[in-house]
Structures are given as structure tokens and as C-alpha cells.
Amino acid sequence: MTDLFLSMKNISKRYTGVKALDRVDFEIARGEIHCLVGENGSGKSTLIKIISGVVKPDSGARIEVEGDVILHHHSIDSILKGIEVIYQDLSLFPNLTVAENISLSQTIASRSKIINWRRVREISEKAMARIGVHIPLDEQIDNLSIADQQLVAICRALTSEVKLLILDEPTSALTRKEVESLFTVIKDLQAKGIATLFISHKLDEVLQIAEKVTILRDGKKIETLPSRGLTDEKLTFLMTGEKMEYSRYTIDNRHEEPLLEARQLSIQGNFRDISFKLYPGDILGITGLLGSGRTELAEALFGMNPFESGDLFIEGRKISIKSVQEAIRLGIGYVPENRLVQGLVMNQSVAKNIIITTITRLLNKFKLIDPEKRQRSITRWIKNLSIRIPAFDAPVHTLSGGNQQRVVLAKWIATSPKVLILDGPTVGIDVAAKSSIHDIIRDLAGRGMGIIIISDEVPEVFHNCNRIMVMHKGRIIAEFDSTVTTEEEIQNCINMAS
Amino acid sequence: MKNLFKHHETYVLLVIIVFSAIITTINPNFLTLENFFDLAKSYSFIGILAVGVTIVLISGGIDISFTAVATVGEYVMAVMVIKYGGNMFTAVLLVAVVGIALGMINAVLIYFFNIPTIITTIATLNIYYGILIVISGGKWIYALPDWFRNFADIRLFTLRTAQGLEYGLSIITATWFAIIIIAWIILRYTKLGRGIYAMGGSMNAARRAGFNIFGIQMFVYSFMGLMAGIAGLVQALLVQTVAPNSIVGKELDVIAAVVLGGASLAGGSGTLFGTILGVTLIAIMGNGLTLMRVSSFWYDVFIGLVIIISVGFSAYQRREKVKRTILVEGE
Numbered sequence: 001m002t003d004l005f006l007s008m009k010n011i012s013k014r015y016t017g018v019k020a021l022d023r024v025d026f027e028i029a030r031g032e033i034h035c036l037v038g039e040n041g042s043g044k045s046t047l048i049k050i051i052s053g054v055v056k057p058d059s060g061a062r063i064e065v066e067g068d069v070i071l072h073h074h075s076i077d078s079i080l081k082g083i084e085v086i087y088q089d090l091s092l093f094p095n096l097t098v099a100e101n102i103s104l105s106q107t108i109a110s111r112s113k114i115i116n117w118r119r120v121r122e123i124s125e126k127a128m129a130r131i132g133v134h135i136p137l138d139e140q141i142d143n144l145s146i147a148d149q150q151l152v153a154i155c156r157a158l159t160s161e162v163k164l165l166i167l168d169e170p171t172s173a174l175t176r177k178e179v180e181s182l183f184t185v186i187k188d189l190q191a192k193g194i195a196t197l198f199i200s201h202k203l204d205e206v207l208q209i210a211e212k213v214t215i216l217r218d219g220k221k222i223e224t225l226p227s228r229g230l231t232d233e234k235l236t237f238l239m240t241g242e243k244m245e246y247s248r249y250t251i252d253n254r255h256e257e258p259l260l261e262a263r264q265l266s267i268q269g270n271f272r273d274i275s276f277k278l279y280p281g282d283i284l285g286i287t288g289l290l291g292s293g294r295t296e297l298a299e300a301l302f303g304m305n306p307f308e309s310g311d312l313f314i315e316g317r318k319i320s321i322k323s324v325q326e327a328i329r330l331g332i333g334y335v336p337e338n339r340l341v342q343g344l345v346m347n348q349s350v351a352k353n354i355i356i357t358t359i360t361r362l363l364n365k366f367k368l369i370d371p372e373k374r375q376r377s378i379t380r381w382i383k384n385l386s387i388r389i390p391a392f393d394a395p396v397h398t399l400s401g402g403n404q405q406r407v408v409l410a411k412w413i414a415t416s417p418k419v420l421i422l423d424g425p426t427v428g429i430d431v432a433a434k435s436s437i438h439d440i441i442r443d444l445a446g447r448g449m450g451i452i453i454i455s456d457e458v459p460e461v462f463h464n465c466n467r468i469m470v471m472h473k474g475r476i477i478a479e480f481d482s483t484v485t486t487e488e489e490i491q492n493c494i495n496m497a498s
Numbered sequence: 499m500k501n502l503f504k505h506h507e508t509y510v511l512l513v514i515i516v517f518s519a520i521i522t523t524i525n526p527n528f529l530t531l532e533n534f535f536d537l538a539k540s541y542s543f544i545g546i547l548a549v550g551v552t553i554v555l556i557s558g559g560i561d562i563s564f565t566a567v568a569t570v571g572e573y574v575m576a577v578m579v580i581k582y583g584g585n586m587f588t589a590v591l592l593v594a595v596v597g598i599a600l601g602m603i604n605a606v607l608i609y610f611f612n613i614p615t616i617i618t619t620i621a622t623l624n625i626y627y628g629i630l631i632v633i634s635g636g637k638w639i640y641a642l643p644d645w646f647r648n649f650a651d652i653r654l655f656t657l658r659t660a661q662g663l664e665y666g667l668s669i670i671t672a673t674w675f676a677i678i679i680i681a682w683i684i685l686r687y688t689k690l691g692r693g694i695y696a697m698g699g700s701m702n703a704a705r706r707a708g709f710n711i712f713g714i715q716m717f718v719y720s721f722m723g724l725m726a727g728i729a730g731l732v733q734a735l736l737v738q739t740v741a742p743n744s745i746v747g748k749e750l751d752v753i754a755a756v757v758l759g760g761a762s763l764a765g766g767s768g769t770l771f772g773t774i775l776g777v778t779l780i781a782i783m784g785n786g787l788t789l790m791r792v793s794s795f796w797y798d799v800f801i802g803l804v805i806i807i808s809v810g811f812s813a814y815q816r817r818e819k820v821k822r823t824i825l826v827e828g829e
């Protein structure tokens with residue numbers, strides 16, 4: 001086969017406690033669009049890191065790029081071979097400008113030791129023009145939204161003579177529309193002979209774009225298949241080895257007193273006249289496009305960005321929430337959207353991260369942490385959320401992305417709040433884990449908790465919520481009862497608004 | 499105009515102007531060229547160290563050991579030139595070699611043992627300084643050669659006061675300015691300089707992007723060492739005695755000046771212009787309080803207050819910025 005770009009044989013990687021990859025063979029042809037799927041912790045990111053040279057495979061591995069055997073030691077080796085990676089965490093420089101971030105690979109690759117600022121701008125402008133985006137060149141990265149940051153990362157990858165573009169979960173922070181334009185870019189690149197390898201948990205997207213799909217399970221390669229003829233169910237089955245059942249969530253609770261009631265909540269420029277009631281046992285879905293004000297609403301309810309007008313009642317009592325501490329005291333929990341930035345102490349152990357919010361409940365009569373209670377609490381959460389960890393004391397950053405997300409969830413669920421707000425609870429989580437997280441959410445609701453799920457994914461809110469509100473431009477434009485609506489109806493409502 | 503107020507530097511500059519105005523109304527001697535040239539000379543020592551510290555902070559690290567490096571460099575230089583003779587060139591060479599060597603040791607320890615920089619450099623501070631005290635017995639050196647004394651008085655140009663007193667731009671101040679310009683060029687216009695910012699912004703991303711992390715760290719800590727060596731020499735020129743215990747203990751003054759200028763202890767941000775302002779502010783406060791006959795004990799209290807206000811203010815600005823981005827996305 002002459003048109004093979006990358007060929008990897010016998011790739012294994014052992015970390016203390018886990019075998020992240022186990023004798024995997026893998027190849028990509030020139031200009032191919034290839035997808036890598038698998039459950040959280042199945043080794044996808046690790047495989048990519050080996051391709052890029054950030055992680056060294058165990059001995060016995062053989063990697064060829066365009067027929068040359070390469071000894072990967074540094075990421076610069078693979079960059080020079082035309083392999084560009086956009087990592088799950090984007091790996092941008094938050095303190096530098098858009099232009100510098102985009103042109104950086106070029107700067108490093110160039111032989112000159114001097115920076116030419118005019119060229120920096122030219123390179124960035126050219127890269128942005130290539131995919132038709134406009135982001136202010138002098139803006140600092142940490143002032144951008146995640147979606148824009150992602151575009152910057154893509155532009156950066158396009159500045160060099162790229163032959164293989166690797167994207168680790170590129171779509172998890174993008175709206176549907178942005179995903180479509182990303183796919184157009186990928187197709188464009190393909191026309192230029194550039195191959196793309198990408199990881200995603202959204203199987204419908206995988207089937208839409210990929211020509212070939214490789215499935216990993218527990219570090220082993222299950223199969224590489226052409227995507228034609230594959231279905232969601234088949235893929236899920238290959239990934240997990242089991243069949244998924246979807247059921248709906250319904251509950252009859254209107255006779256009770258509402259846990260939370262909002263009347264005409266507003267914040268200038270964020271959202272307006274938001275009114276709703278949340279009953280015990282409710283799972284209320286809030287959907288709508290990114291930027292519809294749903295995250296801002298959640299932050300207001302959690303005291304991060306207090307609302308300016310309107311009234312809020314908890315169990316019939318009128319309250320005002322001015323700070324996060326107050327919100328927590330009133331029994332409100334919030335799992336933020338951006339799992340990597342907020343909520344985790346990355347170099348502390350999984351165990352410590354989980355118990356951080358509930359530490360006062362684990363004290364013994366001397367006000368010291370009771371080791372037995374601590375152990376029980378940790379084991380329980382790790383088991384309940386089936387968090388896959390190398391060891392109890394492994395630092396969080398050694399976990400796969402999806403497993404980190406579960407730790408965040410565990411941390412907040414462990415506080416057993418009255419009202420739990422989950423913003424994108426399953427972004428970046430594999431299908432099997434998704435359903436286990438949904439089960440946990442239902443179980444919590446069943447015990448009288450009121451839950452608000454904010455999500456892009458209509459199927460997610462449709463299947464798991466008994467009521468669904470659609471937000472657009474800061475207002476609630478529609479409300480559905482899930483027993484009398486359909487997925488299509490909700491989707492149409494969103495599409496019509498935009 | 500609006501852009502101007504996004505920068506930390508603008509606020510420091512405003513504070514400097516306000517302070518200067520207050521001091522001048524109380525003691526008009528403050529706002530004289532003579533006083534400024536004097537101040538610039540005596541704060542060259544802190545100023546040179548601050549350049550090194552700025553670069554270390556931008557790279558995401560911190561160096562505490564520079565006062566010890568300065569002391570060792572100064573002492574070795576003094577002993578050697580007294581024993582073997584020499585000239586200003588040998589003196590500079592000596593402090594440079596000692597400074598860079600000790601800085602390189604820091605870099606190697608930091609890179610290979612992967613110990614937090616603050617811990618590494620606290621340890622090396624004690625080691626470098628301890629060894630010097632053991633070997634030297636803590637003896638002061640007064641008998642510096644004549645050429646050394648004379649060098650300190652060189653001025654690039656000379657002016658006269660109405661009373662006929664001479665003053666002007668000292669060669670020491672000029673050295674400080676030259677260092678600032680060189681460092682500015684490195685930070686702004688070289689791959690290495692941008693690598694330092696990148697590494698400070700995200701070590702992981704820098705490694706993935708293909709920067710040579712060890713090389714960058716080697717440069718950063720050697721440069722800090724070089725600055726410390728030169729600062730040691732400047733100190734000897736300014737006071738014309740070499741006292742092993744006169745520099746160690748000033749670390750925090752220097753770091754305070756740099757942080758005042760907007761460099762973040764978290765790495766990735768900071769500018770030389772900010773650092774110049776930070777040093778200026780500290781100098782003006784020290785000098786101004788003296789001119790206003792305020793007890794010098796108040797000086798430390800003032801510095802502490804200004805740091806808290808400055809750091810607190812930047813943190814507040816950052817929070818406001820986050821709020822603003824939310825607002826934009828909501829519309």
C-alpha cells in the first residue's frame with residue numbers, strides 16, 4: 001500500500017496500575033478521515049499522545065510515517081513530519097494573543113531566532129482565512145469563549161505543512177452550527193490530501209464525517225471498520241460489549257410544594273423574565289443554543305453572578321442569593337460546564353477531590369477526619385459513577401478526560417443538595433457512562449432532589465427530563481412536558497428560533 | 499483611551515504621579531533633576547535584580563537565591579581583584595562567571611529533580627550563602643583598588659546645580675538602562691523570549707508545542723544569575739565595601755517591586771515597563787518618606803499596603819473581565 005501515511009504496530013503503554021494500550025495496530029491513509037471511538041479511559045488520548053511523541057510507547061512498538069521508521073522522542077519530531085494535534089485541553093497559551101498562538105508552531109519551526117511581528121500577523125490571518133473565521137488578532141486567549149479558543153487551536157494546526165490533523169474531542173464545546181463548519185473544514189482539508197484523525201463521543205457525528213472508524217475497548221483495538229453501514233447501536237455495542245436501552249423519565253409531583261420557584265429573574269444583557277417552578281423529583285431540562293443565557297441563569301441561581309431583579313423562593317421562602325457560599329448553604333449544588341477549568345484540583349488525588357465538598361461530614365468526635373468514613377465515602381462514589389482510576393491516590397490529571405468529569409460530578413452529588421444544577425453533565429462522556437450518569441441523576445430525583453440539566457443535546461434532555469424549557473436570547477421561548485412532546489418538536493423549536 | 503485602562507501599568511503610573519505630587523508639595527527638593535539622578539543610581543542595584551526576577555516570574559518560576567548569588571559574586575570578585583589585581587573588565591567577567599554558574603546549578607536542579615522552583619532556590623540560597631560565610635568567616639572587605647573606586651564616579655554627562663554641585667547620569671545607572679533594553683529585546687523579539695512567556699502561560703502546552711523546556715529554563719536561571727552577579731558588582735561600587743551580610747534579606751524588596759509592576763506569581767504575565775514602574779514606585783516611596791521626614795519604619799508598612807492594593811486590584815479587574823465576557827456571550 002503506497003498511500004499509507006501512518007502505520008503503527010504493536011503499540012502498548014503501561015502506566016502503574018493500568019494498561020492504557022495493549023498491542024494496538026493502527027494505520028491511516030493519506031487524506032483519510034478516521035475516527036477513534038471508545039469508552040472513557042479506553043486509551044484514545046494515549047494513542048494520540050504516542051503518535052505525537054508526547055508519550056513514549058513501551059518497547060516493541062514500531063511506528064512508520066510515510067514509510068520511514070521514526071523514533072518518537074519529542075513532539076517536534078512529529079510536527080516536522082506534518083502531524084498536528086489539537087489536544088482535549090486545547091494546549092493553548094492563555095496569556096498570549098490570538099496571533100501569537102496561531103503562529104507559534106511556525107515560530108518554533110523557523111530557523112530564525114528573531115520574531116518578525118508582521119509575519120506573525122500574516123501567518124495568523126492566512127490561517128484564519130483558510131477556514132473563514134475572524135477572531136481579533138490581538139485578543140488574549142483567556143478572553144475568548146471555548147468555541148473561539150478551539151478555532152484558534154485549529155488555525156494553529158493549519159499553519160504548517162500539515163498532512164495529518166488529529167483532533168481530540170474537538171466538538172464537545174461546540175454548538176451544532178460550529179460543528180458543521182468544522183466538518184466543512186475537515187472535508188476541505190481532505191480535498192487537499194490532508195488526513196484527519198478525530199475522537200468523539202458523539203456517535204452521530206462520527207458516522208456523519210468519518211470514512212473509517214476504529215474502536216478501542218480497555219486499551220485493545222476491537223476493529224477498524226468503514227463507517228458506511230454502521231449504526232449508532234452497532235458502534236455502541238462494539239465499544240461497550242452491551243446493548244443500551246433508552247427509557248423516559250416521568251413523575252407525578254405537582255401536588256407538592258415547589259423546591260425552587262423563580263419569578264421574573266433578570267440580569268441586564270444576560271437573561272430576562274425567567275419564571276419556573278421546580279418540584280421535588282423534577283428533572284428540568286434547559287436547552288437552547290450556546291449563548292442563549294442558560295449558563296448565566298445557572299450561575300445566577302448559584303450566586304456566582306447574582307440576579308438583578310425578580311424573586312426567588314426556596315421551599316416557599318423568599319430568598320436572595322448573593323454568593324456561592326449562600327447558595328450552598330441553601331442546598332443548591334452546581335456542576336459547571338467547563339470540567340477542566342473549574343472544580344478540580346488537578347494534582348491532588350481522586351479521593352481528596354471527591355471528599356473536598358463533604359469533609360465536615362466525615363469528622364469523628366474529635367473533629368478529625370474519620371479514616372473509615374472517608375474510605376467508605378470514596379469507595380461508594382468511585383463505584384457509583386464507575387470512575388476508572390489507576391489507584392486511590394492517583395492525581396486527577398492522570399485520569400482520562402471523561403473520568404475527570406465523573407470526579408467533578410461525584411464531588412457535587414456527594415453534598416446531596418436539595419437542588420442540583422448540572423451544566424452539560426455528560427459532555428465528553430462515553431455512551432455507557434452517560435447512561436450510568438443518567439441513572440444516578442434519576443435516582444437522585446427519585447429521592448426528592450430537584451434537578452436542572454442544561455444541555456445542547458436534545459436527546460439527552462428529552463429522555464431524562466420530565467419538563468423541558470427552551471431558551472433563546474435570554475428568554476424562555478417554549479416549555480414542553482416530555483410525556484406529550486417528541487424529540488423532533490423540541491429540535492424544531494430550537495431551529496426555528498435560530 | 500479605554501485600552502489604556504486595561505493595563506496594570508497605567509494605574510501604577512497614576513499612583514506614581516499622585517505620590518510625586520504629594521511629596522513635592524511637602525518638600526520641593528523632591529522634584530529636582532539632581533534628586534532623580536541620585537535615586538536612579540542608588541536604585542540601580544534593585545533595578546538590575548528586578549529585570550532578572552521579572553523574567554523568572556514570566557517563565558512561571560521564582561528565584562529566591564539571587565541575593566546569595568549576588569553576594570557570592572561580589573565577594574569572589576573583590577577577593578580576586580585585590581589578590582591578583584585586574585581592571586573593570588576582569589571584575590565584570592568574574593561576577594558574570596560566578597553568577598551564571600550558580601544560576602545554571604539552579605536550572606539543572608529545577609529541571610532534573612522537578613522540585614518547585616521556590617523550594618529549590620530557598621535551598622540554594624542557604625547553600626550558596628552558607629558556603630560563602632564558612633569560607634570567608636563573614637569578614638568585610640574595605641581595601642578595594644583605586645580603579646574600582648574611581649569607576650563608580652564616572653558619569654556619562656555632568657550637570658551643575660545652582661550651588662555648583664556636580665551631578666549627572668552615572669555609568670551605573672546607564673548599565674541598568676542598557677540591561678533593560680537588552681532584556682526587552684530578548685523578551686519581545688526573540689523566539690527564546692516568546693518561549694519564556696509561553697512556558698509561563700502553560701508548561702504543558704509549551705512542551706507539546708515543541709519548545710525546548712530545559713534550554714529555556716537554563717537561560718532564565720542563568721540570566722537571573724548574571725543579573726545577580728552584576729547587581730553584586732553594582733552594590734560594591736555603590737558602597738565601596740563588600741559586606742557578606744548586606745544583600746541577603748533584600749529578596750522580598752525586589753520581588754515586591756516586580757509584582758507591583760504587574761508580573762504575576764502565577765507566571766506568564768509581566769512586562770519590563772511594569773517592572774521599571776514598580777522599582778520607581780518603591781524608590782519614590784522610600785525617598786519621599788525620607789524627604790517628608792516620616793519614620794523609616796513606616797516604609798515597610800507602606801510597601802505592604804501598596805502591594806496588597808495592587809494585587810487586590812488586578813484580581814478584581816480579572817473578575818470584572820470574566821463578568822464582561824459573560825455579558826457579551828449572552829447577547
Ligand SMILES: Nc1ncnc2c1ncn2[C@@H]1O[C@H](COP(=O)(O)OP(=O)(O)OP(=O)(O)O)[C@@H](O)[C@H]1O
Pocket residue numbers: 015016018019020038039040041042043044045046047388389390397398399400401402403428430
Ligand atoms: N500519566 C498517567 N499516569 C497513569 N495513568 C494514566 C496516565 N495517563 C492516562 N492514564 C490512564 O490510561 C488510561 C487511558 O487513558 P486515556 O486518556 O487514553 O483515555 P481516553 O480513551 O482518552 O478517555 P476519555 O474519553 O475519557 O478522554 C486511563 O485509565 C487513564 O487513567
Ligand SMILES: [Mg+2]
Pocket residue numbers: 044045046088168400401402
Ligand atoms: Mg481522552
